[in-house]
Amino acid sequence: MSEPGTAAVTSTTEARPTLGHIFKIFLMAGAISFGGGVVAYLREYMVRSEGWLNDDEFLDALEISQTLPGLNSVNLSVVVGDRMRGVIGAAVAVAGMLLPGTLIVMTLGVLWEQQHQNILVKSFLIGVAAAAVGLLATVTVQLGHRQFTHWLDLSLLTATFVAVFFFHVSLVIVLLTIGPFAVWMYRPGSHHGEREVKLPHPHFHRRHELLRQ
Amino acid sequence: MKLFSLFWVFALLGLCAVGGGTAVLPEMQRMTVHDYHWITDNQFRSIYSIGQVAPGPNMLMVMLIGYKLAGFLGAFVVGIAFFVPDCVLTLFANRLWVHFAASPWRKAIQRGMAPVAIGLMLAGTMAIARLSVIDAVSGAIAIIVFAMLLWRHVNPALVIMVGGLIYLLSTRFHFA
Numbered sequence: 238m239s240e241p242g243t244a245a246v247t248s249t250t251e252a253r254p255t256l257g258h259i260f261k262i263f264l265m266a267g268a269i270s271f272g273g274g275v276v277a278y279l280r281e282y283m284v285r286s287e288g289w290l291n292d293d294e295f296l297d298a299l300e301i302s303q304t305l306p307g308l309n310s311v312n313l314s315v316v317v318g319d320r321m322r323g324v325i326g327a328a329v330a331v332a333g334m335l336l337p338g339t340l341i342v343m344t345l346g347v348l349w350e351q352q353h354q355n356i357l358v359k360s361f362l363i364g365v366a367a368a369a370v371g372l373l374a375t376v377t378v379q380l381g382h383r384q385f386t387h388w389l390d391l392s393l394l395t396a397t398f399v400a401v402f403f404f405h406v407s408l409v410i411v412l413l414t415i416g417p418f419a420v421w422m423y424r425p426g427s428h429h430g431e432r433e434v435k436l437p438h439p440h441f442h443r444r445h446e447l448l449r450q
Numbered sequence: 451m452k453l454f455s456l457f458w459v460f461a462l463l464g465l466c467a468v469g470g471g472t473a474v475l476p477e478m479q480r481m482t483v484h485d486y487h488w489i490t491d492n493q494f495r496s497i498y499s500i501g502q503v504a505p506g507p508n509m510l511m512v513m514l515i516g517y518k519l520a521g522f523l524g525a526f527v528v529g530i531a532f533f534v535p536d537c538v539l540t541l542f543a544n545r546l547w548v549h550f551a552a553s554p555w556r557k558a559i560q561r562g563m564a565p566v567a568i569g570l571m572l573a574g575t576m577a578i579a580r581l582s583v584i585d586a587v588s589g590a591i592a593i594i595v596f597a598m599l600l601w602r603h604v605n606p607a608l609v610i611m612v613g614g615l616i617y618l619l620s621t622r623f624h625f626a
C-alpha cells in the first residue's frame with residue numbers, strides 16, 4: 238500500500254515533494270479558502286505554483302473526487318496526496334487541509350455556545366445562512382445546468398429532489414434505488430450512454446471552477 | 451452510547467455525501483434534529499452558518515454538532531466519523547479507478563450519478579432556505595446573492611459576511 242496510486246504520472250513523481258512540503262501547501266490552501274472554494278485554491282497551488290500536476294491531471298483527479306462520496310476537497314487531497322507520497326502523503330494532505338478550518342470552527346463554536354442568546358450573534362448568523370442559500374443555489378445551477386437540458390437527466394434530478402425534499406425518503410434508499418437505475422440508463426452501449434454530451438457553456442465552465450464545488 | 455450514535459450517524463452521512471457535503475444536509479437535519487433531538491432547527495442553522503465563515507470545507511461545522519452534545523470528545527468523534535471512512539474509500543476506489551481506466555462503465559457511473567448529485571444539492575439548498583429565509587430581509591439577501599453571483603464572480607466570503615451584517619443591521623434598526 239505504499240506505492241503511489243498511479244503509474245500514469247511518472248512525470249510528476251520524479252520530483253516528489255517531501256511530506257513536510259505537502260503538509261505546508263495543503264495547510265495554506267486550507268487556511269486561506271474563506272467562503273468555500275477550496276478546490277479552486279487547491280488548483281492554484283497544485284497546478285500553478287507547485288506544478289505537481291498539469292491541468293488535465295488535476296481535472297482527472299477532480300472528476301474522480303466528485304464521483305466518489307465525500308467532500309470534493311477532501312477526496313481531492315486524498316487523490317493528490319496518494320499520488321505524491323502514497324497513503325502517508327494522502328493522510329498528511331488531508332490533515333493539513335482540514336487543520337486551520339477545524340481550529341477556527343471549534344473556536345467560533347465555543348464562543349457561539351457562550352453567546353447564542355445574544356440577539357446580534359443570532360441575527361448575524363441568520364443573514365449568513367440566507368446569503369449561503371444564494372451561494373448554494375448559484376453553485377447548483379453552475380454545476381447542474383447541463384442536467385437541465387435533457388429529459389432523462391431532468392427526470393433523474395427531479396425524482397431525487399422530490400424523494401429527498403418532499404417525501405423525506407432516507408438518503409441510503411434514494412442512492413440504492415435511483416443511483417443504480419441512473420447508471421443502468423447510461424450503461425455502455427445503451428442509447429443514452431452513446432448520446433453526445435453537450436459541452437458546458439464556456440461562460441459557465443470558466444466560473445464554476447472559481448466557485449466552491 | 452451517545453458517542454456511538456454520533457459516530458454511526460455521521461459515518462453514514464459521510465458515506466452518503468454523493469456530489470459533496472450539500473447533498474447530505476436534508477438527511478443531516480432530519481437525523482440530528484427530528485430523529486435524535488440532539489439540536490434544534492435554529493441551532494442547526496447557526497452551526498451551518500459558523501461553517502460558512504471559517505476557511506476550509508464548510509462541512510467542518512459537523513464537529514460542532516458533536517461538541518454541542520458531548521464536548522470536545524464529541525467533536526473529535528464526529529470529525530473522525532464524517533471524514534475518515536470517506537478518505538479510506540477514496541484511497542482504494544481511486545486506485546481501482548485508475549486500474550479500470552479503459553472501462554466504459556466509468557463513464558456510465560459519472561453520467562448517471564451527475565443528475566442524482568445535482569438533485570441532492572438542490573434538496574440541500576432548499577433545506578437551508580427553509581430554515582433561513584424567514585422574512586422579507588432574509589429572502590432578499592438570498593435572492594440578491596444568487597443574482598449577483600450568477601452575474602459576475604464576487605468573493606463568496608465577502609458576500610457571506612455582508613449578508614450577515616445586513617441582516618444584523620435590519621434587526622437592530624428595524625428597517626424592514
